[in-house]
Amino acid sequence: MSRVYLVGAGPGDPDLITVKGLKAIQKADVILYDRLINDELLSHAPNYAELVYCGKSPNQHSLTQEKINDLLCFYASQGKVVTRLKGGDPFIFGRGGEEAEVLAKRGIPFEIVPGITSGSAAPAYAGIPLTHRNYSSSVAFVSGVTKTGEELDKYWEHLAKGVDTLCVYMGVKNLPDICEQLIRHGRNPSTPIALVHWGTTESQQTVTGTLETIIEKASKMKNPSMIIIGEVVTLREKLQWFEQLNVEPLDQEHAIVG
Structure with a gap:
């Protein structure tokens, strides 16, 4: 059953990921991850998981926020488990609220997994x-x-x-x-x-x-x-x-x- 997890990956130290956040990585079919997450966390993804980089740096975005929103909905519509891996906490300057709004509007099941904010x-x-x-x-x-x-x-x-x-x-x-x-x-x-x-x-x-x-x-x-x-x-x-x-x-x- 499709579901999107909006996960806070923590501030940088990979050991500061929450247990629930780690589980969301381990069960994901697709992971959309940001620039500030520690790459070590991706090693816990299944071998079959598709990894999509969505990093943003000052004045340079690999994907627009609108495109990220569309990808979350696209993969979920295929019946996949999608983990959106965000630095820090998704609801503290992480645009997690914007992504959750889009998912809610389209009737896509989702969960918020808080993280330790920087x-x-x-x-x-x-x-x-x-x-x-x-x-x-x-x-x-x-x-x-x-x-x-x-x-x-x-x-x-x-x-x-x-x-x-x-x-x-x-x-x-x-x-x-x-x-x-x-x-x-x-x-x-x-x-x-x-x-x-x-x-x-x-x-x-x-x-x-x-x-x-x-x-x-x-x-x-x-x-x-x-x-x-x-x-x-x-x-x-x-x-x-x-x-x-x-x-x-x-x-x-x-x-x-x-």
Whole structure:
């Protein structure tokens, strides 16, 4: 019986896939996968499974979102089990909601399999808790592709004054504007900020600074990078662990996906 699984593959470390997500890979007839998923996950697909790359990078899409929607429906209409493998969580800046809408409209059975989003995982691997009793009681996940129009000032004022910790997706290109807007709308220029590149992977790199110093410090940082803004960033000095690992990972021999 045909079914589409919209699966969050997690932030990069293949061992952070959920058990249900792994099962959806293992039973798939077709897998449509994104750029930011770890290729190791594809090794768990059946030998007969068709693998379709749907990667998107800034200013370059291998397939349009409309084409991806059509492919999901096309393969499902053939009676196949389709797994749509998306980086992070499908419902957090993953366009999973748009794909689910199309499937629902066409009466195609589907399931949502949540994943660990990079907005929480990258800070954790960098030693930055998003909330802390002494530093932050609120957190917001926002897009670095900022809103335009007459509501722009209200948008930035809310982010600058109304939330303790900001996690910004897709914001590297607009980092200067993000810092400028936050300062202009009331955020202290000395507010700590961190950029975590390829969080949870062996390529992870972290740069820290303040809203007024980070642009120069992070001049060589590229996508994909998470931006974390708030006093919790100062805890990295005590809590950073992943980039300092010099022992075998806990799950070296017993990993679910190993």
